[in-house]
Amino acid sequence: MNIVICGGGMVGMTLARLLRLRGQEPIVLERMPAGVFVPRGYMLGFQGFPTFDEVGILDEIRSQGWDIAPREDGSTVAVCVQVGRILDALARDLPVEYEHTVIELVHDPIGRVVGVVAEGPEGTRTIPADLVVACDGTSSPVRQMAGLDATIDPLPEGTLTWMSPEPGGVSFAMAYMSDGGHIGTLGWPQGSAGWRSIDKVGAQAALAPGLDAIKEMWIRLLPDSEKGVSGLTSLDQVRYGEPILLSCTEWWKPGVLLIGDSAHFFGPETGVSSGIGLGDAHALAEAVRQFPEDSDAACQNFTTWRTPVVRPYEAMDPGRQRILTFGQRQPGPGERWPPAEESSRSANVR
Numbered sequence: 425m426n427i428v429i430c431g432g433g434m435v436g437m438t439l440a441r442l443l444r445l446r447g448q449e450p451i452v453l454e455r456m457p458a459g460v461f462v463p464r465g466y467m468l469g470f471q472g473f474p475t476f477d478e479v480g481i482l483d484e485i486r487s488q489g490w491d492i493a494p495r496e497d498g499s500t501v502a503v504c505v506q507v508g509r510i511l512d513a514l515a516r517d518l519p520v521e522y523e524h525t526v527i528e529l530v531h532d533p534i535g536r537v538v539g540v541v542a543e544g545p546e547g548t549r550t551i552p553a554d555l556v557v558a559c560d561g562t563s564s565p566v567r568q569m570a571g572l573d574a575t576i577d578p579l580p581e582g583t584l585t586w587m588s589p590e591p592g593g594v595s596f597a598m599a600y601m602s603d604g605g606h607i608g609t610l611g612w613p614q615g616s617a618g619w620r621s622i623d624k625v626g627a628q629a630a631l632a633p634g635l636d637a638i639k640e641m642w643i644r645l646l647p648d649s650e651k652g653v654s655g656l657t658s659l660d661q662v663r664y665g666e667p668i669l670l671s672c673t674e675w676w677k678p679g680v681l682l683i684g685d686s687a688h689f690f691g692p693e694t695g696v697s698s699g700i701g702l703g704d705a706h707a708l709a710e711a712v713r714q715f716p717e718d719s720d721a722a723c724q725n726f727t728t729w730r731t732p733v734v735r736p737y738e739a740m741d742p743g744r745q746r747i748l749t750f751g752q753r754q755p756g757p758g759e760r761w762p763p764a765e766e767s768s769r770s771a772n773v774r
């Protein structure tokens with residue numbers, strides 16, 4: 425089967441490796457140069473373990489990170505690791521066409537996707553495909569070009585996150601606040617990160633109280649974060665964001681399939697997004713192995729296998745539950761951020 429993988433992130437590279445193990449030679453197109461990625465606090469949940477085990481990098485990843493809640497038998501529920509270590513391990517010896525952007529899908533007269541147009545340093549070229557796999561992230565240009573709809577639900581809260589060069593005191597800690605909001609920290613051998621939900625006030629207002637106030641609040645609400653927080657020296661290490669949940673009613677149409685973040689994205693406290701995407705890659709590689717001559721049958725099989733895995737996570741995402749209950753409970757004293765909002769907002773709530 426001629427397979428073109430659009431996007432050489434964690435899921436795209438993993439899919440390529442799994443397909444190669446099954447005798448396929450997919451083409452991977454990645455718009456960024458080799459080795460470029462967005463640094464972030466990252467934990468790999470157990471959902472991704474079998475897939476990384478099969479591609480031969482699980483032990484390496486675990487040895488470079490810190491286990492979360494390890495058990496006596498040596499197993500663990502998750503590992504906190506510098507995300508670049510995973511991407512480097514996946515990229516090793518894997519053919520990827522970097523700096524190639526997919527700009528168009530090619531359709532046959534009855535509307536089936538039969539290839540892509542990619543733009544690279546040498547110009548524009550058309551690549552025929554029996555199956556185009558979108559591994560191009562939440563904003564997925566391929567999903568949009570294919571006309572597959574995504575439902576994007578903004579969470580009712582914003583997030584404040586930080587990244588510190590100081591290794592954390594713990595691999596993971598998290599607490600819920602009185603209004604259902606959450607605060608957490610991740611630690612790995614080279615650094616640490618934190619996140620918390622806050623009022624949706626925009627970056628300027630969220631950062632206005634200043635670095636010292638942010639550090640004081642974090643340590644007070646989550647004492648386990650103290651070591652990582654101590655490494656924060658600039659507001660540039662702190663970010664405001666407005667998270668979304670993403671789901672798609674349909675994951676495929678003839679000739680094109682969505683997997684990973686292009687198909688679904690979960691709330692920040694779940695820690696499952698990549699694990700579910702890696703499971704998608706594994707299911708698709710198996711479906712292709714079973715139906716090497718029929719990409720529609722492979723996609724149909726993929727959908728049958730993944731529906732009972734992915735849809736419950738989508739339905740029960742704690743972020744989605746908070747959309748329903750938002751405003752019914754208030755933060756406890758000292759929990760609201762930014763604190764200046766405390767009086768004005770509580771005055772507006774019945």
Ligand SMILES: Cc1cc2nc3c(=O)[nH]c(=O)nc-3n(C[C@H](O)[C@H](O)[C@H](O)COP(=O)(O)OP(=O)(O)OC[C@H]3O[C@@H](n4cnc5c(N)ncnc54)[C@H](O)[C@@H]3O)c2cc1C
Pocket residue numbers: 430431432433434435436453454455456464465466467468469524525526527559560561562564565566683684685686695696697698699701
């Ligand atoms: C801040 C943050 C924190 C996160 N923390 C966690 C966590 O702790 N645990 C967890 O499990 N998950 C986490 N996630 C999610 C996790 O990073 C993703 O699920 C994982 O990286 C897999 O994504 P992906 O490969 O499907 O998409 P991406 O990582 O988004 O990769 C998509 C790739 O496609 C490329 N691309 C896009 N458009 C084109 C195009 N037209 N042509 C060619 N290439 C293209 C992009 O350059 C990119 O490399 C986090 C995400 C963010 C943003």
